[in-house]
Amino acid sequence: MQVARQAPRAARAGGPSGVLGPAAAGLVAALREIVGPEAVLARPEDLLVYEADGLTLHGALPSAVVLPSDKTEVARVVRACRAHGVPFVPRGAGTGLSGGAVALDSGVVIECSRLNRILRVDAENRIAVVQPGVVNADLGKAVAPHGLFFAPDPSSQLACTLGGNAAENSGGPHTLKYGTTTNHVLALELVLPDGEIVRLGSAVGVAPGYDLVGAVVGSEGTLGIVTELTVRLSPLPERSETLLGIFGDVVSACRAVSEIIKSGLVPAALEIVDRRTIAAVEASVYAAGLPTDAGAVLLIELDGPALAVARQLERVVALCTAAGAREVSVARDAEERQRFWRARKGAFGAMGRLAPDLYVHDAVVPRSKLPEILERVCEIGDRHRLRLSNVFHAGDGNLHPNISFDRRDPDELRRVLAAGEEILRVCVEAGGVISGEHGIGTEKREYMRLVFSDADLAAMCRLRAAFDPDQVCNPGKIFPTTRFCMESDPKARRYEQVDLA
Numbered sequence: 001m002q003v004a005r006q007a008p009r010a011a012r013a014g015g016p017s018g019v020l021g022p023a024a025a026g027l028v029a030a031l032r033e034i035v036g037p038e039a040v041l042a043r044p045e046d047l048l049v050y051e052a053d054g055l056t057l058h059g060a061l062p063s064a065v066v067l068p069s070d071k072t073e074v075a076r077v078v079r080a081c082r083a084h085g086v087p088f089v090p091r092g093a094g095t096g097l098s099g100g101a102v103a104l105d106s107g108v109v110i111e112c113s114r115l116n117r118i119l120r121v122d123a124e125n126r127i128a129v130v131q132p133g134v135v136n137a138d139l140g141k142a143v144a145p146h147g148l149f150f151a152p153d154p155s156s157q158l159a160c161t162l163g164g165n166a167a168e169n170s171g172g173p174h175t176l177k178y179g180t181t182t183n184h185v186l187a188l189e190l191v192l193p194d195g196e197i198v199r200l201g202s203a204v205g206v207a208p209g210y211d212l213v214g215a216v217v218g219s220e221g222t223l224g225i226v227t228e229l230t231v232r233l234s235p236l237p238e239r240s241e242t243l244l245g246i247f248g249d250v251v252s253a254c255r256a257v258s259e260i261i262k263s264g265l266v267p268a269a270l271e272i273v274d275r276r277t278i279a280a281v282e283a284s285v286y287a288a289g290l291p292t293d294a295g296a297v298l299l300i301e302l303d304g305p306a307l308a309v310a311r312q313l314e315r316v317v318a319l320c321t322a323a324g325a326r327e328v329s330v331a332r333d334a335e336e337r338q339r340f341w342r343a344r345k346g347a348f349g350a351m352g353r354l355a356p357d358l359y360v361h362d363a364v365v366p367r368s369k370l371p372e373i374l375e376r377v378c379e380i381g382d383r384h385r386l387r388l389s390n391v392f393h394a395g396d397g398n399l400h401p402n403i404s405f406d407r408r409d410p411d412e413l414r415r416v417l418a419a420g421e422e423i424l425r426v427c428v429e430a431g432g433v434i435s436g437e438h439g440i441g442t443e444k445r446e447y448m449r450l451v452f453s454d455a456d457l458a459a460m461c462r463l464r465a466a467f468d469p470d471q472v473c474n475p476g477k478i479f480p481t482t483r484f485c486m487e488s489d490p491k492a493r494r495y496e497q498v499d500l501a
């Protein structure tokens, strides 16, 4: 497997002038001039915090971290970085799982956490105008009194930001019915990689010309820095019900998912949690009384008009029972619903009990193939002697095989990477793709060739070059580094490859 070459972690720590080349040493002073000295971090112990995101396998120290407080400061910071020949990387909360917010090539991290205001809630038109550093769950809390909610709900929603959600086109349990973030962003304000500020899209949801909002959402911070978002809000449903189907094994839970979808029902969420994950959750602060002797539980959320939900509930119970559920229970009240969801959303955190490191995989397969692919994924984990567990958005066919491991053990690390590659290949062979919601970042850039031809990738690179011809904005992400963006622009920096295996 190919990853960016990085010096050993200890060797990379050092003062700003040690990390930045001499030509760029004045940059920190210039940044302090723009945002004030307290909003620039350059001490090694401060930079260490920004060495990685949620993917701890890939790390690189930034040369500085800057925390602007408005779009004008963002634009000036961008211009200063350019003037000093230093690349820059937008960052939200750093919960990304594909290395997207990591500053390669001693870049500067532009952290958006101080741009954290909800500027306007327009309940009548069901929109909100927000800054990128607003935390996903905080927007939900702010709009609930208006009878509204923001549908994209990543399990990290208590921490992750709307800027990060847009950049990754994040999903969550609600994706099945409501779509990913791209379906909920109407307009954007963007600081381009040359420091220009542009507005894309429109608050009414349609805009003439190219759909550049669509291009920016999911571009993983490579086309500019989002400084404002206009997002769509959805009406809170009249009734919601959460059901827990208990199954003997994960494959029969997958069959129930296929049957529910085949029946024409569109639940708000269909999430599977397997036995190992249940055990970790039940031993953690997220414990919700899930049955530890079950092979898997299927968490089902139905929402909509009260009458329709009542009918759907009956059908779902019947379908789960026919697929082999030993029991299907309905959450008794809002408190129990929340408990179930806290268990599901806390699952990745609970896995921390099993090993020091967790590699969260993310791939999509056609839903009809879930049972067969799940079996193969488990076989791969067993063959490589790994602790592999599954908790995933089953309704979307979006798998998250999670591998608990210790990266200090080189043999185990090698097996983790080998299994990860096999899993991706199996998913792609089944007609799937290499990421459902966590993005490509540095993690999967070399696997883009599994799903795209050279011509496909070159077309994407040309779009990128139109925004960022010099590749200074979050370089080294998404695209295979051995060709394409480097080849199409000889000025681009080189990201050397090293074989981890």
Ligand SMILES: Cc1cc2nc3c(=O)[nH]c(=O)nc-3n(C[C@H](O)[C@H](O)[C@H](O)COP(=O)(O)OP(=O)(O)OC[C@H]3O[C@@H](n4cnc5c(N)ncnc54)[C@H](O)[C@@H]3O)c2cc1C
Pocket: 053, 054, 089, 090, 091, 092, 093, 094, 095, 096, 097, 099, 100, 101, 112, 132, 153, 154, 155, 156, 159, 160, 161, 162, 163, 164, 165, 166, 167, 168, 169, 170, 171, 172, 173, 220, 221, 222, 224, 225, 226, 227, 348, 349, 437, 438, 474
């Ligand atoms: C426990 C856990 C559970 C998770 N569950 C889910 C889930 O259910 N669904 C899901 O989709 N993801 C999930 N994730 C992944 C992650 O939380 C999402 O990708 C999230 O959207 C990242 O937001 P962030 O603010 O942390 O962004 P960061 O990690 O800081 O950055 C992510 C990317 O966005 C770019 N970026 C950040 N801000 C901006 C900006 N203002 N302008 C332009 N680019 C920007 C960065 O450059 C980077 O490429 C989970 C992560 C964890 C740790």
